[in-house]
Amino acid sequence: MSVDIQIATEATDELRDALATLLPQLSSSPPPTSDELAVLVADPGSVLFVARLGGRIVGSLTLVLYRIPTGLKAWIEDVVVDESARGHGIGELLNRAALDEAQRHGAKAVSLTSRPSREAANRLYQRIGFTIRETNVYRYDL
Numbered sequence: 487m488s489v490d491i492q493i494a495t496e497a498t499d500e501l502r503d504a505l506a507t508l509l510p511q512l513s514s515s516p517p518p519t520s521d522e523l524a525v526l527v528a529d530p531g532s533v534l535f536v537a538r539l540g541g542r543i544v545g546s547l548t549l550v551l552y553r554i555p556t557g558l559k560a561w562i563e564d565v566v567v568d569e570s571a572r573g574h575g576i577g578e579l580l581n582r583a584a585l586d587e588a589q590r591h592g593a594k595a596v597s598l599t600s601r602p603s604r605e606a607a608n609r610l611y612q613r614i615g616f617t618i619r620e621t622n623v624y625r626y627d628l
């Protein structure tokens with residue numbers, strides 16, 4: 487079956503339902519409602535990619551682009567492939583599509599974080615060519 491990587495441009499019920507299945511495999515945060523999804527796909531700074539296998543959405547990744555005084559920054563977030571479709575390169579295809587898109591926009595680098603316990607993800611990123619940055623990652627919970 488062929489894999490298609492697409493940029494989601496519409497907040498369809500199909501997309502909402504696919505994310506409702508995929509995101510719990512990544513995070514305990516609630517998946518987006520239709521309204522939240524509409525805001526996301528309309529946001530020029532966020533590019534929501536989906537992977538389709540035989541037409542069905544089986545993966546997703548979001549590329550975030552934003553400008554700061556030192557240039558255009560890019561982050562990859564919320565990478566997930568359905569358990570039933572893992573190990574066939576779909577995660578790699580999603581990442582490569584995001585890297586191409588970031589380059590097309592003029593970003594000079596793309597960053598992401600991944601907990602060390604996510605072994606498949608960390609292997610995947612390093613295989614693609616991401617390198618570990620020596621920096622401290624902070625979070626302030628609000």
Ligand SMILES: CC(C)(COP(=O)(O)OP(=O)(O)OC[C@H]1O[C@@H](n2cnc3c(N)ncnc32)[C@H](O)[C@@H]1OP(=O)(O)O)[C@@H](O)C(=O)NCCC(=O)NCCS
Pocket residue numbers: 511512564565566567568571572573574575576577578579599600601604606607609610613
């Ligand atoms: C990380 C993730 C997106 C990778 O997706 P994927 O489509 O399986 O990615 P790929 O097939 O390109 O590569 C996955 C790696 O896992 C290996 N793998 C093989 N079979 C697998 C299976 N059944 N399940 C998981 N991983 C498998 C692949 O061989 C590959 O390893 P390698 O890099 O040593 O060759 C997916 O495992 C996932 O959604 N995990 C849960 C959420 C997560 O951790 N997201 C990343 C957050 S930073």
